[in-house]
Amino acid sequence: MPTPQTSNVNSRSLLRDDVYLSLRDAIIDGTFLPGERLRDQELESWLGVSRTPIREALLRLARAGLVSAKPGRATIVAPANPKIVGDAQQIAASMHELATRLAGPAVTPDALGAMEAANLDFASALVAGDIDLALRSDDAFHAVLTGLSGNTMIADVLEQATPLIRRAERQRFASSAGRESVEQHRAIVERLRAGDVDGAAALSRDNWMTLHQHVDHADG
Known part of the structure; x- marks a missing residue:
């Protein structure tokens, strides 16, 4: 599914936890499907934040088992195991x-x-x-x-x-x-x-x- 083109999130008040929750919820509700690649640039545009909080959120999601993220390789939404x-x-x-x-x-x-x-x-x-x-x-x-x-x-x-x-x-x-x-x-x-x-x-x-x-x- 394409990355959403609009955001309901106020970028001025968006904190690290907000980025994490936005990405987590998008995976849970099926906005991002299993196997879908998550691209930093598209996520930056969607959420209106810099790459740093996005990468931190993706690391948290990887620890939770919701994404697969390896250095130098694409970050993808993990399939439900x-x-x-x-x-x-x-x-x-x-x-x-x-x-x-x-x-x-x-x-x-x-x-x-x-x-x-x-x-x-x-x-x-x-x-x-x-x-x-x-x-x-x-x-x-x-x-x-x-x-x-x-x-x-x-x-x-x-x-x-x-x-x-x-x-x-x-x-x-x-x-x-x-x-x-x-x-x-x-x-x-x-x-x-x-x-x-x-x-x-x-x-x-x-x-x-x-x-x-x-x-x-x-x-x-």
Whole structure:
């Protein structure tokens, strides 16, 4: 797919993280397809920034397994590898289980309300077929617990694992199978409301492991 000709990003405020997120999201949503070559000059024109933050972002994406970048050779979007996606899924499931256990004692009615609101947005997005909104709403739901966990390393680990999962998960949320997550989210909230932190943690892990039936068919 051609590099976008216009940018919605304000170049004056574009920081290294913004460049990384813009490129990451373009890979996840299929703007850049597996095997597509990423050319510095075209990316500079699209994002309106110099080569330095782009190269730094591409190195981060390479570490995350989303691009293949070797010195002196072309940088290309990496194909989705079912084994790597499965490994990332196991890590993400474990991190969300841990986040739920740590956050459980700190969960407030307001936090549960935020999770319920995010889940309503998630359900509505699935019905409307708005996959981008579904993914953002799913992120918002889980971010409540990772934020309350008090362990900043959880977010760091998830930053590495989650993008690999999201490419495959777009397929899941585009299908009827994605509706399972709505009920799983509701169950997590109810367990937390009842004070059953262990039960909620187990459900959080299960929620992230339900991608397994799609991982084998992930093709980006």
